[in-house]
Amino acid sequence: MATSESVDAPLVVHIPSSAPAVPTVTSRHCALVRVTHWITTLCFLALLVTGVEILISHPRFYWGETGNVLTTPLFQLPIPSSRNLVQTGYGYVLPDQNGWSRYLHFQAAWIVILTGLLYAIYGFVAGHFRKNLLPDKADLSWRALSRTIAGHLRFARPTEAEFWSYNVLQRLSYLLVIFVLFPLVIWTGLAMSPAFVSAFPATVNALGGQQSARTLHFFVSLALVLFLLVHVVMVCVAGFRSRMRAMITGRAGTYKERT
Amino acid sequence: MTHLSRRKLIIGGLATAAGVSGLGVAARLAQRYGLVPPDHGGIYGLGETLTYASQRLLTRHSLAREFSRSQISKRPLVNELAPPSEAFKRLQAGGFADWRLTVDGMVDRPGSFSLAQLKSYPSRSQITMVQCEEGWSYIAEWIGVPLSHVLDAVGVQPQARYVVYFSIEPDWWESIDMTDALHPQTFLTYGMNGDELPVGNGGPLRLRVARQLGYKSVKFITHMTVTDSLKKFGKGLGSASPEGGYAWYAGI
Numbered sequence: 001m002a003t004s005e006s007v008d009a010p011l012v013v014h015i016p017s018s019a020p021a022v023p024t025v026t027s028r029h030c031a032l033v034r035v036t037h038w039i040t041t042l043c044f045l046a047l048l049v050t051g052v053e054i055l056i057s058h059p060r061f062y063w064g065e066t067g068n069v070l071t072t073p074l075f076q077l078p079i080p081s082s083r084n085l086v087q088t089g090y091g092y093v094l095p096d097q098n099g100w101s102r103y104l105h106f107q108a109a110w111i112v113i114l115t116g117l118l119y120a121i122y123g124f125v126a127g128h129f130r131k132n133l134l135p136d137k138a139d140l141s142w143r144a145l146s147r148t149i150a151g152h153l154r155f156a157r158p159t160e161a162e163f164w165s166y167n168v169l170q171r172l173s174y175l176l177v178i179f180v181l182f183p184l185v186i187w188t189g190l191a192m193s194p195a196f197v198s199a200f201p202a203t204v205n206a207l208g209g210q211q212s213a214r215t216l217h218f219f220v221s222l223a224l225v226l227f228l229l230v231h232v233v234m235v236c237v238a239g240f241r242s243r244m245r246a247m248i249t250g251r252a253g254t255y256k257e258r259t
Numbered sequence: 260m261t262h263l264s265r266r267k268l269i270i271g272g273l274a275t276a277a278g279v280s281g282l283g284v285a286a287r288l289a290q291r292y293g294l295v296p297p298d299h300g301g302i303y304g305l306g307e308t309l310t311y312a313s314q315r316l317l318t319r320h321s322l323a324r325e326f327s328r329s330q331i332s333k334r335p336l337v338n339e340l341a342p343p344s345e346a347f348k349r350l351q352a353g354g355f356a357d358w359r360l361t362v363d364g365m366v367d368r369p370g371s372f373s374l375a376q377l378k379s380y381p382s383r384s385q386i387t388m389v390q391c392e393e394g395w396s397y398i399a400e401w402i403g404v405p406l407s408h409v410l411d412a413v414g415v416q417p418q419a420r421y422v423v424y425f426s427i428e429p430d431w432w433e434s435i436d437m438t439d440a441l442h443p444q445t446f447l448t449y450g451m452n453g454d455e456l457p458v459g460n461g462g463p464l465r466l467r468v469a470r471q472l473g474y475k476s477v478k479f480i481t482h483m484t485v486t487d488s489l490k491k492f493g494k495g496l497g498s499a500s501p502e503g504g505y506a507w508y509a510g511i
Contacts, residue, residue, distance in 0.1 A: 058394035065326070066388065068336040068395035083393060085339055098392060099504025100303075106511060107306025194390055195314045195470045195510025199321040214394060 028164070028252035033128065036119040037247055043112035044228070046104055051221060053101035056094060057082045061218060065209035074215060109189065116182060123178075132166060133175055139168035158238045163252065170234075173227065181224050188217035293420065293436060297489045297497030298507045311508040315438065318510065323444050323469035326386045331452060332397035337459030338473070347427050347479060355463040360409075360447070364423075364484035367414030374463055377447055380404040380412075385444055391473045392509065399460075401467050402450030407441045410485070418487045423498075424466050425482040433477050433498040434489055434507075435468055444469035447480065472509035474500060 029037070059077040060067065067073065069085055080090035082097065123129040138144060148168050161167075166174065190196045191204040191213035207213045235243045246252040289295050294312035298304070343351070350358050355374055363369040383405055390396045406422070415437075422440040425432040439445055448467040449456050456462035461478030468475040489497045497507035 054394070058391075060395075065330060066332055066396045066398050068332075068397055070334045070336055071332075083339075085393075085395075099506075102392065103303035103306065103504075103506055106310055106506075107303050110306045110309045192390075193314075193511040194323060194388070194472065195318045195321075198323045198470050199318040201324050204324075210388065210390065210396060 027250040028246035029250055030128075031250065032119070032122050034247055034250060036115050036122075039115045040112055040119075043108040043115070044224070046108035047112070048221070048225065050101035050105040050108070053082075053097040054105065055218070056080070057096065057098050058086060059088070060086065061215045062211035063208065063215060064211055067211040109186075113186060120178070129175075129178075133171050133178075135168045135171045144168065152234075155237050162238075173230075177224070177227055181220055181227070185217065185220045185224065188213045188220060192217065293438075296506075296508045297434075297495070298501040303506075307506055307508065310511055314508070314510045315436075318470065319438055321470075323385075323387050326388070326398050328386065328400070330398050331386060331400060335397050335399045335452070335460060336395065337457070338391070340459065340478075341428065343458075344428055350427075351458070358463050358481070360464060360481060360483065362409065362413045362483045362485070364486050365416040365419045366410075366485050367416065368412075370413050372409070374449060377404050377409070377464070378449060380408050382450075383446065384450075385446070385469065387444065387467075387469045389473045389476070392505070400452050401446055401448045401469075402453075402456075403446035403448035403467065405443060406445045406447055406466065407443070409447060410440065413485075415485055419485045420487045421485075421489055421497075423484045423486060423489070423492055424477055424480055425484075426477050427479045427481045430499055431477055431479075432493070433466075433475050433500065434492070435471075435475065439468055439470065442468075442470065470510055474505065475509045 055077075056079060059079050059081055060069070060073040061075055061077075062071065063074050069087070076088075079088065080092060080094050081088045082094040084093055123133075139148070145168065152169060158167075187203065188207065190200075191207050192210060197204040197210070204210055204213055207216060242253050286295075289308070289312055294308070294315055296307050296311040299308045358374050360372045360377065361370070362372070381404065382402060384400055384402045386398060386400045388396050388398050410422070419437060421434045421436055423432060423434040435445070444467075446467045446469075448461070448465045449463060451457065451460055451462075456465060461476070464480045465476055465478045466480050484492075486492070489495060493499065494502050496502055500509070501507045
């Protein structure tokens with residue numbers, strides 16, 4: 001399975017038959033990574049918009065099993081609500097959008113989970129995680145890490161190595177999103193489902209209750225939004241056109257072109 | 260075209276053909292085993308069907324979590340309610356002595372039950388959570404007769420697939436499949452926290468569906484119909500919720 005076309009490091013294509021074997025660099029990201037990336041992007045945006053719509057029907061958060069307007073919240077967001085029941089201090093009530101928002105939220109969740117499964121299977125089988133995302137031991141030393149962080153804080157242009165491969169901070173944050181934040185957001189989401197937890201009660205009990213699951217779902221989503229913002233800013237710093245082209249067509253152009 | 264890409268094309272074509280026919284078979288099987296919700300049409304049908312089918316496969320016999328007496332919410336929330344209808348107010352003035360629940364449809368012995376009759380059946384209680392789709396929740400003790408007991412009394416016919424239930428208030432009706440209708444925690448509820456069921460929480464009679472969100476637990480129940488198809492009720496989407504834009508299945 002781990003043939004040369006299935007990695008997304010620079011792809012070396014050997015031109016067949018009698019042509020001289022000149023290696024030509026063509027692909028920054030392989031097709032599966034590009035397709036799953038954009039499906040995930042669309043689903044994430046749908047989940048975010050509908051999640052906000054669902055949230056505003058009750059912008060209060062609790063810890064434990066239960067919570068409602070008669071109990072003390074952990075915190076309340078200073079935003080208007082789409083329900084009369086919640087006292088927000090605003091003199092108006094927003095329109096109810098929960099119906100389609102819940103429909104679309106779960107549909108997007110299904111698509112992103114199936115896409116994520118496909119990506120994860122590919123990542124393990126084709127060695128994408130090992131080759132492209134697992135950081136080098138040498139890069140994990142404090143000196144190397146602080147040098148990379150300092151470079152990011154100066155918004156330095158990417159080096160040629162970074163142009164063709166992920167740097168250590170990218171690798172760590174992508175691994176965090178793929179193996180920690182996405183699994184957590186799925187878990188905390190399912191832990192709010194009364195039917196799901198009837199079959200798997202440990203999934204909600206381990207989180208401290210149904211309202212705790214809801215609160216954690218909110219914070220994990222915030223972490224994912226933070227990742228999205230930093231990700232987009234870094235794409236702009238690294239060269240928006242070149243990076244977008246790399247993730248859409250696979251072609252990154254040449255490093256010289258960029259610098 | 261190199262040798263490699265032709266092989267890829269053939270494999271891709273075969274995989275697509277297998278996938279499409281696999282989907283066709285899956286759809287037929289899902290229909291046969293009752294894994295397709297009535298609101299499966301439209302752009303959100305895929306997600307709804309996946310949710311309902313997988314929850315039915317995973318949760319057919321599972322019990323909603325029950326809580327200890329100490330976890331009962333001190334003040335159970337009373338949700339916003341439209342002002343009661345004249346019909347409701349008349350029955351309320353009579354202390355609900357004339358409240359009737361009629362059960363008809365695909366049953367051997369259609370019947371009409373007074374509250375006193377329902378209370379004479381074996382009474383059960385459960386301490387479970389009411390979760391609103393908005394995000395809030397509370398825990399209460401619910402007292403009533405399991406719906407399965409009443410369905411046994413009227414004799415449900417074997418081809419029955421759904422129970423449709425109606426509030427005395429207009430345009431307030433829902434339906435559940437037989438899995439939820441016969442579920443041991445699905446109660447015709449007339450008591451709460453050791454007392455009568457308050458009107459604000461659905462008294463005198465509420466159908467409590469413990470494994471679904473609050474909106475499936477319709478208040479002020481007066482009529483039930485057992486059926487094999489939801490097509491002839493309302494717009495054929497299963498209940499008032501999908502007509503108002505909300506999912507028919509509310510286990511999530």
